[in-house]
Amino acid sequence: MVDDIPEKEYLYKGNTACAGCSAMLALRYILKAAGPNTIIVNPACCSTVCQGSYPKSAYGVPVLNIAFAAAAAAADGIASARRNKGKNVIVFAGDGGTVDIGIQALSGAIERDANILYVCYDNEAYSNTGMQKSGSTPYGAITTTTPTGRQDSKKDIDLIIMAHRPRYMASASAAYPKDLYAKVKKALSIEGTKFIHVQCPCPSGWRYSTEKSVELGKLAVKCGMWFLYEYENGRLTLNAPTKAALKRPAPLEDYVKPQGRFKGVNLERLHKEVDEGMSRIRDLADIETLEKAKEAAQ
Amino acid sequence: MIEIRFHSRGGQGGVTASKLLAQAAFLEGKYGTAFPLYGAERRGAPVTSFTRISDREIKISSQVYNPDIVVVLDDSIMDLVDVTVGLKDGGLLLVNTHHDEKLKDPKFKKFRVARVNVTDIALAEGLVLSGNPILNTPILGALAKLGVVKLDSAVKAIEDMFSDDRNVKAAKAAYKKVVV
Amino acid sequence: MKKMATGNQAAALAVKEADVELVAAYPITPQTEVVETIASLVEMNKMKASYIRVESEHSAMAACIGASASGARAFTATSSHGLLYMHEMIHWAAGARLPIVMANINRAVGPAWNIWAEHTDSLSQRDTGWLQNYAATVQEVYDTVLMSFKLAEKVYLPAMVCLDGFILSHAIQPLDVTAPGDFLPPIDMPHALDTKNPMSYGNLTGPNDYFKFRRAMQDAMKKADREARSIEKEFAERFGRKYAPVMEYKTSGADTVIVGMGTLAREAEVAVDSLRKDGLKVGSIRVRQFRPFPKLDLEGKKVIVIDRDCSFGAGGILAQEIRFHNDVPICNIIAGIGGQDISHDTIAKLVRKAKPQGEFWLGVDV
Numbered sequence: 001m002v003d004d005i006p007e008k009e010y011l012y013k014g015n016t017a018c019a020g021c022s023a024m025l026a027l028r029y030i031l032k033a034a035g036p037n038t039i040i041v042n043p044a045c046c047s048t049v050c051q052g053s054y055p056k057s058a059y060g061v062p063v064l065n066i067a068f069a070a071a072a073a074a075a076d077g078i079a080s081a082r083r084n085k086g087k088n089v090i091v092f093a094g095d096g097g098t099v100d101i102g103i104q105a106l107s108g109a110i111e112r113d114a115n116i117l118y119v120c121y122d123n124e125a126y127s128n129t130g131m132q133k134s135g136s137t138p139y140g141a142i143t144t145t146t147p148t149g150r151q152d153s154k155k156d157i158d159l160i161i162m163a164h165r166p167r168y169m170a171s172a173s174a175a176y177p178k179d180l181y182a183k184v185k186k187a188l189s190i191e192g193t194k195f196i197h198v199q200c201p202c203p204s205g206w207r208y209s210t211e212k213s214v215e216l217g218k219l220a221v222k223c224g225m226w227f228l229y230e231y232e233n234g235r236l237t238l239n240a241p242t243k244a245a246l247k248r249p250a251p252l253e254d255y256v257k258p259q260g261r262f263k264g265v266n267l268e269r270l271h272k273e274v275d276e277g278m279s280r281i282r283d284l285a286d287i288e289t290l291e292k293a294k295e296a297a298q
Numbered sequence: 299m300i301e302i303r304f305h306s307r308g309g310q311g312g313v314t315a316s317k318l319l320a321q322a323a324f325l326e327g328k329y330g331t332a333f334p335l336y337g338a339e340r341r342g343a344p345v346t347s348f349t350r351i352s353d354r355e356i357k358i359s360s361q362v363y364n365p366d367i368v369v370v371l372d373d374s375i376m377d378l379v380d381v382t383v384g385l386k387d388g389g390l391l392l393v394n395t396h397h398d399e400k401l402k403d404p405k406f407k408k409f410r411v412a413r414v415n416v417t418d419i420a421l422a423e424g425l426v427l428s429g430n431p432i433l434n435t436p437i438l439g440a441l442a443k444l445g446v447v448k449l450d451s452a453v454k455a456i457e458d459m460f461s462d463d464r465n466v467k468a469a470k471a472a473y474k475k476v477v478v
Numbered sequence: 479m480k481k482m483a484t485g486n487q488a489a490a491l492a493v494k495e496a497d498v499e500l501v502a503a504y505p506i507t508p509q510t511e512v513v514e515t516i517a518s519l520v521e522m523n524k525m526k527a528s529y530i531r532v533e534s535e536h537s538a539m540a541a542c543i544g545a546s547a548s549g550a551r552a553f554t555a556t557s558s559h560g561l562l563y564m565h566e567m568i569h570w571a572a573g574a575r576l577p578i579v580m581a582n583i584n585r586a587v588g589p590a591w592n593i594w595a596e597h598t599d600s601l602s603q604r605d606t607g608w609l610q611n612y613a614a615t616v617q618e619v620y621d622t623v624l625m626s627f628k629l630a631e632k633v634y635l636p637a638m639v640c641l642d643g644f645i646l647s648h649a650i651q652p653l654d655v656t657a658p659g660d661f662l663p664p665i666d667m668p669h670a671l672d673t674k675n676p677m678s679y680g681n682l683t684g685p686n687d688y689f690k691f692r693r694a695m696q697d698a699m700k701k702a703d704r705e706a707r708s709i710e711k712e713f714a715e716r717f718g719r720k721y722a723p724v725m726e727y728k729t730s731g732a733d734t735v736i737v738g739m740g741t742l743a744r745e746a747e748v749a750v751d752s753l754r755k756d757g758l759k760v761g762s763i764r765v766r767q768f769r770p771f772p773k774l775d776l777e778g779k780k781v782i783v784i785d786r787d788c789s790f791g792a793g794g795i796l797a798q799e800i801r802f803h804n805d806v807p808i809c810n811i812i813a814g815i816g817g818q819d820i821s822h823d824t825i826a827k828l829v830r831k832a833k834p835q836g837e838f839w840l841g842v843d844v
Contacts, residue, residue, distance in 0.1 A: 100533035333649035
């Protein structure tokens, strides 16, 4: 798979991202997987700014910048027009524009089986507007609207998406770019609505040193705070790094300590949440085993 | 009325520096105002902010075009931007730098040039946030030595905003170390 | 107590002093500091309000409507696209006769994305039945939020306090954080949802009756014009700061007058001073109260209106509104669009070259 990744870049130097931005790392691999026959739909989010200011753009494919709540609907509009048949229509949206203000449009698009790939790059806050809490902000995280740390739990958008039964769904990470590349390639080979949720560590919002993005992204998966999996035909398949993490998770502290946003977090409560999350994903992934056991019993 | 323009990179506290200066002026009973240019700062990108100080109410809210003072918190900006554009003849140019190479340019001859190494001062005090040395509080000390505000007002302005006393220590160190 | 504060902080502090019960807001640049300040105050127990971090602006206004309909003092803040996303509910709040106060940080509308100052966002809401005021200083933001609660609660119409994005929202200036005391009495709303007196609000209403509700809103606007004067008078008596629907500067004896709103109109006063030094008889008028729209004293004067907005197909909105009361030729300058900087030097130049009539865009025609 490593040898298959093309060298051509569609994300140019001069993009105006923060130093250490892993969302741009994710986009780089997404665009490599998608190639030039692609249209990006970009609601208000960090990616809006990363393109750079008029008159230049750092993205090497056509981009429709669109209002915050409207990405999935706008993308469906492009995909449904017959002149666009065969083109990759990809939404590249932040967590705020997906989980909160954008959820209505996304829900409608999946329900209609819109022929789009919706990528939610998740930096777990409204980063573009200065790090306010979003539906994806994890318990305990400090944001500008949760200055003493979020007291309740994040919204599990993946389960919401799964309830819509999209053609293909995946959870990925900017810290595992080859895995992300493979998932995007797979998604684009399928007709209908595909959803990929990519965790993108954000040095500005999570308050860590800019060179640690990939390291922290890997730790998130290794300690069970983020999972790598695919969901297709009602079946959830865990990817190897997550299988390993469920067997022997790395210490949560290793992930949490370097991040200023978790300063003062109740680690015990966070542990409990992470354990519950791991237990939940185990149950979901075991559905196949359960069905097989049922069949065997009949 | 005096007008000051600050050049910095996002994340270095340039906007806060302009506010601290306005605050110091306010504490002296003057009318001070400060604001960023554009306001959407990204880490590492060049950022400009302004301060205006007067004995009377200031009704001007547009950008500063002809500053009396230009403060440069990151000398690498000088390779990208002409930091002295609009600076009045005889105006003050204060640069955070560890050497005076950049200041030897003949075009700076018509200005009053001062330098101080607030990066090293901040590092020496352990004044660091997310890997970046804090430059705005020490630069205020340098500005005080250059007569823009009194040292007492600068110290009080810093204390009003920051509880860590290393900020004041760094400001006082810069006050001593600034060179014209 | 005097301190330095930004326009955004001033709005948040006024909300705190007004003892608001419910704040529901969604972040958008350049409003974010308003909600972040409120979030901090609430979490530090310095403010008793409930703060709902809603998932969109439409919901922000809906939540405020809910709270206000039950008799609670409610507040939100937004800008540009957030305001536009709320639009349906902005109509709703006024139609429901709810005294909600909202700070709108004036910002241009996309596409293209532009986060800087422009008045088109709030002016495009001028038909909704909301009271509208435009502030030009940090102190005025604070004072106007307080006065707006009082006025809104007198006439039962929601009120918008507008401030220029970045230019005022992010600028620090000295602020006197005056406690309102009983200037703002507890809210009294006869039409609040009341379990002891059950009523349904907003029911289906046919053509024979609906117009009566709309006429009542128009009457409330007229009443607001009168009530605002007595509120300004009371404010001046108690707190020493005088406000009026229009703030005139050196208009007496002027043969030319510059009209504008927000910070540019205050900066115009500096232009007036320099023009007067050169012997030109120029004055300026800063329109503070936009809804209900006041009548301006323009008799026998050359009128230059600077519009930080545009209604496509009809020109500057301030110019149009002025023509409602005053039948005068207007030199309408469209400037400051998308945050285009307008200095007093530029204003003075524009005045010197101003034609008697027409529409002129800064950067294109002048």
